[in-house]
Structures are given as C-alpha cells and as structure tokens.
Amino acid sequence: MVSLPMPGTATxxxxxxxxxxxxxxxxxxxxxxxxxxxxxxxxxxEVPGPGEARISFEVGEEHHHxxxxxxxxxxxxxxxxxxxYAANSLVTDRFLLTTGFNLFFTKPVREGPVVAEGKWISGxxxxxxxxxxxxxxxxxxxxxxxxxxxxxxxxxxxxxGYRT
Numbered sequence: 801m802v803s804l805p806m807p808g809t810a811t812x813x814x815x816x817x818x819x820x821x822x823x824x825x826x827x828x829x830x831x832x833x834x835x836x837x838x839x840x841x842x843x844x845x846e847v848p849g850p851g852e853a854r855i856s857f858e859v860g861e862e863h864h865h866x867x868x869x870x871x872x873x874x875x876x877x878x879x880x881x882x883x884x885y886a887a888n889s890l891v892t893d894r895f896l897l898t899t900g901f902n903l904f905f906t907k908p909v910r911e912g913p914v915v916a917e918g919k920w921i922s923g924x925x926x927x928x929x930x931x932x933x934x935x936x937x938x939x940x941x942x943x944x945x946x947x948x949x950x951x952x953x954x955x956x957x958x959x960x961g962y963r964t
Contacts, residue, residue, distance in 0.1 A: 821850065823964040824892050827956070828885055834961025843878070845885060851920030851930075853885035859911050869908035875934060876903055879945035882918030883930035887949045888956075890920060895954040896928065898947055907942040909934075914942070926951050 819827065825847035832838060832845035832855075843857035855878055865871040880901055888896045918932040927950050934943040956962045 819892070819964055825849075825889060827962045827964050828888060830963050831956075831959060831961040832881070832885065837877075841874075841877070845881070847885060847889050850889055851886055853882050853889060853916075853918040853932075855882050855885075855916040855918075857914055857916070859909050859914055861911065864910070869910050872903075872905065875905060875943045876901070876945070878914070878916040878934060879903060879918075879932040879943060880947060882916035882932035883945065883947040884918070884949055886918035886920045886932070887923075887928035887930040887947075890924070890928065891951065891956075893956060894951045895956055895959065896949040897952045899927070899950045901945055901947040903943065903945040905943050907936070907940060909936050909942050912937045921946075923949075 828847050829845050841857055842860075843855050846854045846856070848854060857878060859870045859874065863870045863874045880898055883901075884896060884898060914937070915935050916932055917935065918930055921929045921931055923929050927948055929946065929948055931944070931946045933941050933945075936942050
C-alpha cells in the first residue's frame, strides 16, 4: 500500500447509518463499477479500510498517445479516482466532488498492469485532501497526485450504483 503521510486515525463518521463501515466500502466499490466512464477502462476498485482506496487496471494500446505510451488522461483519471474514493470512504452521507488536483508524471508506461493507490491526508468536515500514486508491474512509481474534494449536496444513498 502507499506510504504517504496520514495524520491521525481515520474513522467512519457518526452518520454511517445502518450499513456500517464494511457496507459503505462495498457500496463505494459498487458505485465505481456502475459509473458509465468505467466501461472504457479495465479496472477494479477496492476500499480496504478508512481513508484508503486501490484501483487495479490494465494499460493497453487503446490508451496510447501518438508516441506510443499511456496518455495523461489515464494517469489523471486513475489518480483522481483513487484519491477521491480514499476521501469518500470517510463520508457516508454525501458524494464528494473534486475541486482541484495536482498531477506529476514520473515515468511513461506502455502496457501492463498498474495500480493506483489512494490515501486520505487531511480534512474531516467539508473539504478533504487525499493523495494517490500509480505503480507499474515492476513496482516503480509512474505518477503521483494530490486532490482536494468537497462535500456536495448529492446524497450517496440516492445514487443507483451505491448499494451493498
């Protein structure tokens, strides 16, 4: 898993309702799988614990730019999603929205398995900060990003994909 700084201990908010922490994590995984954009990517989300998210995916030629390596849109999408779900694992009543994201490319990748590892960093009320990194099949970091996420007015329970 990612070894990024994480102040304090993340816990499930009091508004968790009846589904519990594990149910919330499984519902987030279902929400990810239900998003239409994810039909474009061979990917799978896992929320192993509070403030953590992991997306496994495959890079193929269909993701390449003209020079034959993965396009930056793939880096952004997977980093944003991993950081987003790490943050939203701490919020059970509302869907978070990305308000900003800084991205750093460290190595091109052409094909093969990649993992996006997200970790909550700070924030427990309205704005959350989370980081993510991409790791290739050799275990090398190929990208990193930090995002800020804000509580929206969209109830998680009202989204069709959010189910246990």
